[in-house]
Amino acid sequence: MxxxxxxxxxxxxxxxxxxxxxxxxxxxxxxxxxxxxxxxxxxxxxxxxxxxxxxxxxxxxxxxxxxxxxxxxxxxxxxxxxxxxxxxxxxxxxxxxxxxxxxxxxxxxxxxxxxxxxxxxxxxxxxxxxxxxxxxxxxxxxxxxxxxxxxxxxxxxxxxxxxxxxxxxxxxxxxxxxxxxxxxxxxxxxxxxxxxxxxxxxxxxxxxxxxSTSYAQSSLGRVDVAQATERLRRLFEDEHLYRDEDLGLAKLARRVDLSPHQLSELLNVRFGESFSKFVRRHRVAAASRMLIDEPRASVLSVGLSVGFGSQSTFYAAFKEETGLVPGEFRRRNLPSDHSGNVQVVD
Known part of the structure; x- marks a missing residue:
């Protein structure tokens, strides 16, 4: 049995x-x-x-x-x-x-x-x-x-x-x-x-x-780095691709028309960041704006809307980037003319 x-x-x-x-x-x-x-x-x-x-x-x-x-x-x-x-x-x-x-x-x-x-x-x-x-x-x-x-x-x-x-x-x-x-x-x-x-x-x-980093041999020799960097900028700043919870290195590489190895090297060379940190930084920056601009939105809804898969991963990433948990960040940065008239949702 x-x-x-x-x-x-x-x-x-x-x-x-x-x-x-x-x-x-x-x-x-x-x-x-x-x-x-x-x-x-x-x-x-x-x-x-x-x-x-x-x-x-x-x-x-x-x-x-x-x-x-x-x-x-x-x-x-x-x-x-x-x-x-x-x-x-x-x-x-x-x-x-x-x-x-x-x-x-x-x-x-x-x-x-x-x-x-x-x-x-x-x-x-x-x-x-x-x-x-x-x-x-x-x-x-x-x-x-x-x-x-x-x-x-x-x-x-x-x-x-x-x-x-x-x-x-x-x-x-x-x-x-x-x-x-x-x-x-x-x-x-x-x-x-x-x-x-x-x-x-x-x-x-x-x-x-x-x-990709450990086995790296330069793979950007024939890549137009400036053009690839601009494609990355458009995808993240204009199309807000970071909101995709399932975004992975391979998926982003296809959108930028690079191999995963090339994209990893590009991020390290041009931004000094790994793929995970690059995506996390954009998600936290977007969440920071939303926490202030939309004080009635719950912290969880903000985290999910920018691409985090759960409240725990959102809190951990936000604190690592800003030094504060999202609710505390909102309380410290919400304009004084809003704090008395709007109920802040954690």
């Missing part, structure tokens, strides 16, 4: 992450290998979770079915392909990812089922360690580096732990205990990823900005 409940929970988490993966194109650029890897990873995790229900019924002399090992190899490679695509430029060569896929497929066929667990999860640990090295490269440009790296390393440790347990099963650890322990760990992994995405909702976009 517990294994079935855990499998259902993992399936629900996988479905939610699949939706996020499908909707990602509007917010960032990802290579085909990363999208394929994400789909393979989620399919492999879902298959593994449900196979644990049958695995628990195996006897001490039984081996897991071939499909169980295949699912483990699939999820390990998919995890690597997805995150390596996010942590490196989209146009970077994918030779290592393709080679890893070929190796995982070959091992899934050649490794005896009884050894599929330790071999696949040891390989997954190696993948996670390489991802940790990619995250470490971004340490100078990512404020959340100290959060992301421990998460990746935690997955490496989890994979190694399950691999060791798999090597001891069924001689020292019965199948039902192994299946339960691994299912609990999978559910914990999904919760960990979900918590990270809640903590940093624009994690993918900010990571892509860090990647």
């Amino acid at each position: 517990l294994l079935t409940a855990l499998a259902g929970a993992c399936t629900a988490f996988a479905a939610l992450l699949a939706v996020a993966l499908v909707t990602a194109p509007s917010r960032m650029v990802m290579p085909w290998s990363a999208r394929v890897g994400g789909a393979v990873m989620l399919a492999g995790l879902t298959l593994t979770a449900w196979q644990h229900v049958g695995l628990a019924a195996l006897g001490a002399t039984d081996a897991p079915p071939w499909s169980y090992g295949a699912g483990l190899f699939a999820q390990s490679w998919g995890f690597y392909a997805l995150l390596s695509g996010v942590l490196q430029p989209a146009d970077r060569r994918r030779g290592l990812v393709i080679a890893g896929g070929a190796l995982s497929a070959a091992l899934a066929v050649l490794v005896p089922p009884i050894w599929a667990i330790p071999v696949s999860l040891t390989l997954g640990t190696a993948y996670a360690l390489h991802l940790g090295a990619l995250v470490y490269r971004l340490r100078a440009t990512r404020r959340w580096f100290r959060v992301e790296l421990p998460v990746v390393l935690a997955f490496a440790v989890m994979g190694l732990g399950v691999g060791v347990a798999g090597a001891l099963t069924p001689r020292a650890i019965p199948w039902d205990l192994f299946a339960l322990a691994y299912s609990v760990q999978m559910a914990a992994g999904f919760l960990l990823v979900s918590a990270l995405l809640l903590l940093v909702p624009d994690l993918a976009t900010k990571t892509q900005e860090a990647v």
Whole structure:
């Protein structure tokens, strides 16, 4: 019963992450290998979770079915392909990812089922360690580096732990205990990823900005920088594009007729800002005007109208830019001839 409940929970988490993966194109650029890897990873995790229900019924002399090992190899490679695509430029060569896929497929066929667990999860640990090295490269440009790296390393440790347990099963650890322990760990992994995405909702976009900066080689040689800067000005000052809550680096790059890498470099060179800070500055400036010009409007409605997705993100961004929360800013700056006649809405 517990294994079935855990499998259902993992399936629900996988479905939610699949939706996020499908909707990602509007917010960032990802290579085909990363999208394929994400789909393979989620399919492999879902298959593994449900196979644990049958695995628990195996006897001490039984081996897991071939499909169980295949699912483990699939999820390990998919995890690597997805995150390596996010942590490196989209146009970077994918030779290592393709080679890893070929190796995982070959091992899934050649490794005896009884050894599929330790071999696949040891390989997954190696993948996670390489991802940790990619995250470490971004340490100078990512404020959340100290959060992301421990998460990746935690997955490496989890994979190694399950691999060791798999090597001891069924001689020292019965199948039902192994299946339960691994299912609990999978559910914990999904919760960990979900918590990270809640903590940093624009994690993918900010990571892509860090990647563009970290791997930067000047891409503006043939770009009319003055013209591109003027297009940016029109989009933000005349068309108020910052009001688009779903505005991402890739989406803005298409509007400016640049690649995401070029746009990121342009913002850093001409404005000394990242994409996130550039958009945030315009949103806060617009909100500052609205707070004074429209004193009857609630603070939340002001934040949503300029493109912030929630009150918490609006308050955090506004205070970081101005040093004050929106309500206090309004009280301090509302003209005295309005303060006595108009009810100020926080």
